Amino acid sequence: DLDRPGLNRARPRFRAGGAVVSSYSYGVNALGQRETVTTSGPAMAAPATTRWGYDALGQLVSEDFANNQSANPRDRGYAYDLIGNREHSIQGSTNPLASGNLAYDADSLNQYDSIGTFQPVHDDDGNLTTGQLHSAALVNLTGTAYTGTLHWNGENRLTKVEDGATVKATYQYDFMGRRVRKQVGNAVTWYVYDGFNELGRFTQNGTTAPAIERTYTWGLDLSNTPQGAGGVGGLLAIKIHHPQSTIYYPTYDANGNISEYLAANGSVAAHFEYDGFGNTVVNTDTNGLFDYRFSTKPLEDVTGLYYYGYRYYDPVTGRWPSRDPIAEKGGVNLYAFVGNSPLFQIDRLGLACSVVPDGEGGYKLECTEDPNSWDLTEVNDFTFDKRTGNLKINSRLIKGIIAGLRIEFEGFELSNELPKIENKIKELLESKADTLPEKICLGAVYFGGQFLLSEKIGGGIVIWSHEEIEVSVEGLIDFDTGEHRCPVISRTNSID
Template sequence: MPSRHLRLAPAPRPSRILGWPTVAGRNGGFVLGIAADPDQDLSVGYSYDNAGRLSTVTDGADTFTYGYLANTVGMLAETEGPAHTASYTYEPGRNALTVVENEETVGTVSTVSQYTYRYDALGRRTDRVDEGSAFAQAALYDWTYDDRGQVTAADRYLGPDPDSPGASVAAETDAFDYDFIGNRLTSTFGTASQRSYTVDSLNQYTGITNPSAGPTHDDDGNMTYDGVGWYFEWNGENRMIEARNYADIMNPSSGAVRLTFTYDYQGRRVEKTVEEYDVPLASMQTVSEERFIYDGWNLIATFSSQVSGLSHQATYLWGQDLSGSMQGAGGVGGLLSVLDKSSSDVFYPTYDANGNVSEYLDETGAIAAHYEYSSFGRVIASTGAPDDFAFRFSTKYQDNETDLLYYG
């Protein structure tokens, strides 16, 4: 069986081996481990139906099953997992997703979250109703667009009736204005003061108000300073290799944090090191060092680098993303489960129609975390510890130190 070797640390630390068995010309899954125990860390298997569509994904402990609408090439009807079932409803005549319902199935079957959408003639979503036990109250979101399809207003209303919304919630009413090329000119978030933007001839933001910020960029257009405290450095392939919250790299002080990143030959981020300023030692000290392993561009395992070797932190099981394939949409909406190796607890994400994580359910079907987002990913409500789960908005890994998402 062919395998691919990925050395995560210099000798004498053990390497990890990633191998891919196949079935009848299709991907049969993969194993992750060491030479003496190839599936020590993770063993994933895929099966297919008679039409060649992905039918099940399993890691040996849990199995996820896909069901498809009759007389379609690959339109999902439901995804069934150990703790919940996600079901999908579409608009007649086109594949516009109108309802995503996430039901807890371990105990009494109940709706954890449900998202109901409507569309205009151009296929743009005009409103969405959020309801289910995860929400404090059912709510309606309504979007307005300009003639270029850009969101100019996003309003939230309490109640589930889009035809009779009542008064909007002032604190969650957003507005946007753009120039002729799509750069923001102004934005307003809830009751906060209007924010304005200054853009240069390269379409880079050079000034922002409320709060005041003056971002800077290098000659390739990469942001080198966000204007509010974080400085960034990039390699020749325009990948971030450093982020720090202090200006003079030679003179850190109390509260200083520095992140450094390493990439493999494909440009995937395979290492993240976090340093913090130690006041008694008067120097930056490493507080964590993470290693990342991928199947394609999907993160499947994280390890913490220790003096004694690598300590397994978490594994991630993936299935179909929003594209209907394994990674056609970059994994968005495709994460099936997260295993915390330190506690052996497994968590199952649920999604809205955009592939944003709505909840994480534990093995009993209880809600471990819940997230609600604005139109552009700002978290407007959440439950659970904010740093417990790395994948949230757009199913992308979030660095909690900078709040930046890693899109690869």
């Protein structure tokens, strides 16, 4: 059971046989950022409230476990430079500048030259080739690190990890970049997908024939679509086939992090808790059965990295070891993880961050009948709330357009909704064909090049006159030549 009155204020409560297993109750500040979470239920060691702090850019700067002033091993503190690289971090305190902190130094490419006394190394393509890696047994940042050598192919996909002369793991990928084969020692695992959601895996050890190890059942993820959020929060069940057939059911917090795996009788098979950046702080999975954890992504048991699809993520450093495949269109810092705002944002596939939706999401079209009521004067008049994911785009009175239009969208990428929105817009405009200019253009907006329509929240549909020369839109229409590269509606209601 999941109570979801609005995910920023969500109260996920999971029940088994009528009894609450785990409960997460969130509080938000005046900016809509999650500020507190109170956890309770028999899956937890004890009820507790954690308080989070943010800087002016919405970056996580403090995590105060149990909401007290005394030091706690689960407390965290972070400080960043102007582009989002860590300058200091600390465990056991909320003050990143306190004694015992860890200092970071980033170069002009936003690659870390040093983390404490360790010196990471990157290749010419920006991939981490020498880094500190950790086993999946790492709990609350306690465990043994090793200096790993990472190998990448020409498409910047991780292919091999070594610890000195020992090969820890090798990986192979298909044409979509999905990892389809992993080998650790003599054990080989093959992966089968629907999109980027894993459907099952087969294992083979030595010369034995491949045998099905586990299968996965998926439902709607946080986007209320099958894969709009990259499957985050959408895993319904996992069936482990060997040594005996057993089904487990995951439960979640409001950000799509797996909290428990429940057996069919409702008992807790495993319980996990995480810090803001995804480091495991509580792990009761003594048998190591479950790798899907933070953000509903699988944790690598030999590297401590989460596999997101397009990239691997390191929760210890809170960043990606490789550059963003969509380059600066995903943000100016190619290694940053969700803008250092992991408590109300997720990354779908290692490619694009999205704001966790507040409520069910959707869109709304409104027509302003009276053009005299418009007072919009700015080109590209829109508002976009990165904290909540609310997008509002307003048409403006440009050379005869009198059909006012506002789109409000709460949720993730608009690509799943675009056909519906386009049809609604066309219907609205065609109903006013007699008063429209000769041609208007339907297209998508890139806000400062930061939000890709097909990948990130912030895309949208906007209408404008083909005669307008001031509108700043990338790759949709060349107003100097008049070349239209988007659907056009004329007064005769036909679509070119």
